[in-house]
Amino acid sequence: xxxxxxxxxxxxxxxxxxxxxxxxxxxxxxxxxxxxxxxxxxxxxxxxxxxxxxxxxxxxxxxxxxxxxxxxxxxxxxxxxxxxxxxxxxxxxxxxxxxxxxxxxxxxxxxxxxxxxxxxxxxxxxxxxxxxxxxxxxxxxxxxxxxxxxxxxxxxxxxxxxxxxxxxxxxxxxxxxxxxxxxxxxxxxxxxxxxxxxxxxxxxxxxxxxxxxxxxxxxxxxxxxxxxxxxxxxxxxxxxxxxxxxxxxxxxxxxxxxxxxxxxxxxxxxxxxxxxxxxxxxxxxxxxxxxxxxxxxxxxxxxxxxxxxxxxxxxxxxxxxxxxxxxxxxxxxxx
Ligand code: SAM
Ligand code: SF4
Numbered sequence: 001x002x003x004x005x006x007x008x009x010x011x012x013x014x015x016x017x018x019x020x021x022x023x024x025x026x027x028x029x030x031x032x033x034x035x036x037x038x039x040x041x042x043x044x045x046x047x048x049x050x051x052x053x054x055x056x057x058x059x060x061x062x063x064x065x066x067x068x069x070x071x072x073x074x075x076x077x078x079x080x081x082x083x084x085x086x087x088x089x090x091x092x093x094x095x096x097x098x099x100x101x102x103x104x105x106x107x108x109x110x111x112x113x114x115x116x117x118x119x120x121x122x123x124x125x126x127x128x129x130x131x132x133x134x135x136x137x138x139x140x141x142x143x144x145x146x147x148x149x150x151x152x153x154x155x156x157x158x159x160x161x162x163x164x165x166x167x168x169x170x171x172x173x174x175x176x177x178x179x180x181x182x183x184x185x186x187x188x189x190x191x192x193x194x195x196x197x198x199x200x201x202x203x204x205x206x207x208x209x210x211x212x213x214x215x216x217x218x219x220x221x222x223x224x225x226x227x228x229x230x231x232x233x234x235x236x237x238x239x240x241x242x243x244x245x246x247x248x249x250x251x252x253x254x255x256x257x258x259x260x261x262x263x264x265x266x267x268x269x270x271x272x273x274x275x276x277x278x279x280x281x282x283x284x285x286x287x288x289x290x291x292x293x294x295x296x297x298x299x300x301x302x303x304x305x306x307x308x309x310x311x312x313x314x315x316x317x318x319x320x321x322x323x324x325x326x327x328x329x330x331x332x333x334x335x
Contacts, residue, residue, distance in 0.1 A: 007299040008064050010274075012307055014261055017067045018232070021054060022268045022334025023085060024074040028103050030137035031125070033163050035331040036197035037137075043269045049285060051081045055088045057266060057284060060294065062092045070121075072099040072334040074268065083111045090115035097121070099161075102147040103140050109154050121159045122148050126169050127176065135168070152183055159186040161250075164206035173214045180245025187247040188235055191254060193277075194324040195333070202319055208236065208251035215247075232262045252276075253318065258308040264301075265334055272301045273333060277318075278310030279326035 008016040025042050027035070049057070058069055069089060076082055077100055089096055098112070099121040105112075112120070122144075126132045129141035151158050160179075164170050176187050189211050194200035215224060219240055227237040227246060234257050235248035251257075258275075265273040270285025282301040284294045310327070312318040327333070 006064075007295055008061070008066070008264070008302055010302050010305040012259075012305075014259075014305070015065065016262050016264045016302060017065055018070070018263045019058065019061045019066045019068070019266060020070045020072055020263060020334055021058060021266045022073050022332075023054070023071055023076040023082060024048070024079045024268050025332045026078050027073060027075040027101070027331060028078055028138070029075065029101050029140070031123075031163075032135055032137070033165065033192055033198050033200075033330070034195075035329050040197070040329050040332055047269045047285070049266075049268065049270045051085045051088060053270065053285065053288060054085055056288065057270065057294070058089055058094075059092060060298075061264075062094050064295075064298075066094060068095040068097065070097040070099060074331055074334070075101050075103070077104050077108060083108070086111055086115045086117070090117075095119075099123075101136075102144045102151070105147045106150055109150070112156065113154075118157055119159070120151055120156045121161055122151070123161045123163075124148060125162045127172055127179065131169060148185075149183075152185060157186075159188055161188050161190055163190045163192050164211070165192050165204050166206055170206045170210070170214070173211055174218045177215065177219075177240060177243075177247050180240070180247060181243045184244040186237075186245060188250055189247070190250045191252055193252055193330075194318060194321075195327055195330045196325050197329050200324070202253075202315070205253050207254045208249045209254065211249050232260050233257075252309070253315070256309055267328075267332065267334060272298060274301050274305040275310040276333065277312055277324070277327060278306065279323075279328075280304070280310075 076098060096115060096117050097119040098117060102122040124144060125135050132141035133139050162176060180187050191207060192200060192205045223241045225239050225241055227239055229237050235250045237246055237248040239246040271281040271283050273281050282297050284297055287294050287297060312323050317323055
């Protein structure tokens with residue numbers, strides 16, 4: 001254990017070196033699995049972190065050992081001062097990354113390059129324009145798809161996240177993998193997870209096993225290569241022999257990876273969440289604005305982190321709406 005890291009090390013010895021910062025609760029899409037159709041009650045603007053506050057809090061985490069920061073949301077790029085935030089965070093000694101729906105990334109290519117961003121995660125749940133519209137409730141397929149191609153062309157390392165839902169887009173698994181034949185992208189299939197208001201049920205989740213069954217029934221055994229997962233990786237990685245890209249499954253529902261978790265999350269209103277699934281959060285912004293030290297609050301939150309999925313350590317518990325329904329909607333957490 002690194003002494004430097006102490007306040008970010010939990011009672012299970014997990015060192016938290018990765019901070020995900022949500023810049024906004026707003027979005028230019030309305031993905032059904034992420035937010036309720038009626039939207040969510042947004043925090044008043046005065047309750048959201050300013051760019052200076054984002055920087056101050058991020059710097060403190062970096063001083064305590066965080067080596068990677070990912071900006072997320074809502075859609076981080078709808079925030080008007082997103083370029084300023086990116087530039088300020090780029091001055092920290094940290095790997096900077098972003099997760100975006102790619103709708104407007106064409107306007108940010110130069111900023112990303114200037115800020116040294118190399119890794120970009122984008123969301124794309126279907127290769128079919130009509131289905132894209134159904135899931136996102138917006139008609140932006142072409143824009144999104146072309147922007148993903150643009151990012152690849154500009155040399156960014158692109159991971160494409162697709163949330164799989166049974167009888168909706170699970171018939172596209174092979175199409176998505178075939179997309180990696182000529183494009184050097186990492187395709188990641190995410191198990192649909194339960195959050196407040198997203199009408200989740202286990203039957204809609206396409207499991208890791210089901211994805212791999214599909215892969216094995218379509219490709220020859222010796223074509224399917226298991227890749228080495230990176231440390232703290234949330235995904236199990238594969239590729240098809242000779243394809244330029246790879247694919248992976250993120251299985252938080254059927255195979256959680258909590259033992260090696262190194263992530264903390266900061267919401268747009270400055271609350272620290274010690275786990276994606278935990279319904280408890282710790283307000284950092286109020287004490288920061290009162291001029292108090294926020295380190296004790298951070299330390300207490302990290303110490304309170306439970307071993308697995310915010311305490312929902314079995315599938316039965318995860319399925320209980322009284323438990324997962326207490327959490328925020330994903331759009332207000334920052335996935
Ligand atoms: N707007 C950006 C985007 O869509 O990439 C960043 C925020 S979004 C909340 C981050 C990631 O969370 C996306 O890849 C999205 O697919 C994923 N996500 C949202 N709701 C989810 C759910 N219920 N289950 C699994 N993944 C989810
Ligand atoms: Fe917006 Fe991303 Fe949520 Fe879709 S998944 S509604 S793009 S924040």
